[in-house]
Amino acid sequence: MTTVSEPLRAQATRRVAGRRRSRRRLTRRTVSGVLLTLAALLVAAFAVFPFYWMVITALKPSSEIFTRTPLWWPHHATFSQFRSALVGQGMGRYFLNTLIVAGCTVVLSTIAAGLAALAVSRLRFRFRTSVLVLVLVVQMVPLEALVIPLFIMMNQAGLYNTLASLVIAYITFALPFAIWMLKGFYDAIPTELEDAAMVDGCTRVGAYWRILVPLVAPGLVATSIFAFIEAWNEFLLALTFLQDDSKFTLPIALNAFIGVEGQTQWGPLMAASAVFTLPVLVFFILVQKRLAGGLVQGAVKT
The missing domain is CATH 1.10.3720.10 (MetI-like)
Known part of the structure; x- marks a missing residue:
C-alpha cells in the first residue's frame, strides 16, 4: 500500500503545484493587462484633453471662460462663440x-x-x-x-x-x-x-x-x-x-x-x-x- 500511495501522492502534489503556477501566471497576466490598459488610458487622456478643453471652451459663455476656478464642463452651454467665429468673421x-x-x-x-x-x-x-x-x-x-x-x-x-x-x-x-x-x-x-x-x-x-x-x-x-x-x-x-x-x-x-x-x-x-x-x-x-x-x-x- 505504501509503494502504491507514494506515487499517487507525488502525482497529486505535482498537479497542485501546476495549478498554483497556472494561477500565478494568470494573475501576472491580469495585472500586466490592467497596468497596460491604465497606461493606454492615461496616454489617450493626455492626447485627447487639449481637444476636449478646446471644445468645452467653445461651448462656454464668456462669463465662464474667464474664471479663477476652471470649469470642467460648461454650466450654461451656448453656440454663440461658434456664431461669432463662423458668421461674424467670414x-x-x-x-x-x-x-x-x-x-x-x-x-x-x-x-x-x-x-x-x-x-x-x-x-x-x-x-x-x-x-x-x-x-x-x-x-x-x-x-x-x-x-x-x-x-x-x-x-x-x-x-x-x-x-x-x-x-x-x-x-x-x-x-x-x-x-x-x-x-x-x-x-x-x-x-x-x-x-x-x-x-x-x-x-x-x-x-x-x-x-x-x-x-x-x-x-x-x-x-x-x-x-x-x-x-x-x-x-x-x-x-x-x-x-x-x-x-x-x-x-x-x-x-x-x-x-x-x-x-x-x-x-x-x-x-x-x-x-x-x-x-x-x-x-x-x-x-x-x-x-x-x-x-x-x-x-x-x-
Missing part, C-alpha cells in the same frame, strides 16, 4: 480657400509621387542614387530657410497673392516624403505581376492602374494624409505669400483672433479651432482602413 470663405489648397495639394502630390516613385523603383538610369539622395536632402532643409527664396520665385513668376503659389510650395515639401515611402511599396511588389498583366493584354499604363495602384493603396493613403495635414495646418508660407484678405486660409484667419496686449478672443478662437480640426479628423476616419491595410492584404484583395 470663416466660410477661409474654409473654402483652405479646402481648395489642401485638395489640390493632395491630388497633385499623390499623382506626382506615385509616378516618380515608380520611376526610381523600376527604371535603372544614370544618377538614380544621386536623385534619391537629393530628394532626401530637400526634406532636411528647414522651412524658414526657404521662405525668402520661395517668395522671390513666386513674385517673379507672377504667382504672389494667389492660392496656386501655396499649392506649388506645399507639393514641393510633400513630394520627398511621399517618394521615399512609395518607393518602398513598389520595391516590395514583384515585377512578374506587371509582366503577367501585360502578357494578358494590358498596356503598361493598364498594368500600373490595375495591378500596382491597388497594391500601393496603403502607401498612397499615408502620403495623402501627410500632404493634407501639412497643407491644412501650414501658416508661415500662407502668411508670406498671401496679401488679399479674401484669399486667406484658416491658419491666418485664426491668427486674427489673437489681439495685441493679451486681448485674445478665446471663445471665438476655440470655436474656430474646433471647426478647423474637424475636417482632418473626418478625413482620417474615412481613410483609416486603407491606412491600416498592408501590402499582403492589398494583394489578396486584388
Whole structure:
C-alpha cells in the first residue's frame, strides 16, 4: 500500500503545484493587462484633453471662460462663440480657400509621387542614387530657410497673392516624403505581376492602374494624409505669400483672433479651432482602413 500511495501522492502534489503556477501566471497576466490598459488610458487622456478643453471652451459663455476656478464642463452651454467665429468673421470663405489648397495639394502630390516613385523603383538610369539622395536632402532643409527664396520665385513668376503659389510650395515639401515611402511599396511588389498583366493584354499604363495602384493603396493613403495635414495646418508660407484678405486660409484667419496686449478672443478662437480640426479628423476616419491595410492584404484583395 505504501509503494502504491507514494506515487499517487507525488502525482497529486505535482498537479497542485501546476495549478498554483497556472494561477500565478494568470494573475501576472491580469495585472500586466490592467497596468497596460491604465497606461493606454492615461496616454489617450493626455492626447485627447487639449481637444476636449478646446471644445468645452467653445461651448462656454464668456462669463465662464474667464474664471479663477476652471470649469470642467460648461454650466450654461451656448453656440454663440461658434456664431461669432463662423458668421461674424467670414470663416466660410477661409474654409473654402483652405479646402481648395489642401485638395489640390493632395491630388497633385499623390499623382506626382506615385509616378516618380515608380520611376526610381523600376527604371535603372544614370544618377538614380544621386536623385534619391537629393530628394532626401530637400526634406532636411528647414522651412524658414526657404521662405525668402520661395517668395522671390513666386513674385517673379507672377504667382504672389494667389492660392496656386501655396499649392506649388506645399507639393514641393510633400513630394520627398511621399517618394521615399512609395518607393518602398513598389520595391516590395514583384515585377512578374506587371509582366503577367501585360502578357494578358494590358498596356503598361493598364498594368500600373490595375495591378500596382491597388497594391500601393496603403502607401498612397499615408502620403495623402501627410500632404493634407501639412497643407491644412501650414501658416508661415500662407502668411508670406498671401496679401488679399479674401484669399486667406484658416491658419491666418485664426491668427486674427489673437489681439495685441493679451486681448485674445478665446471663445471665438476655440470655436474656430474646433471647426478647423474637424475636417482632418473626418478625413482620417474615412481613410483609416486603407491606412491600416498592408501590402499582403492589398494583394489578396486584388
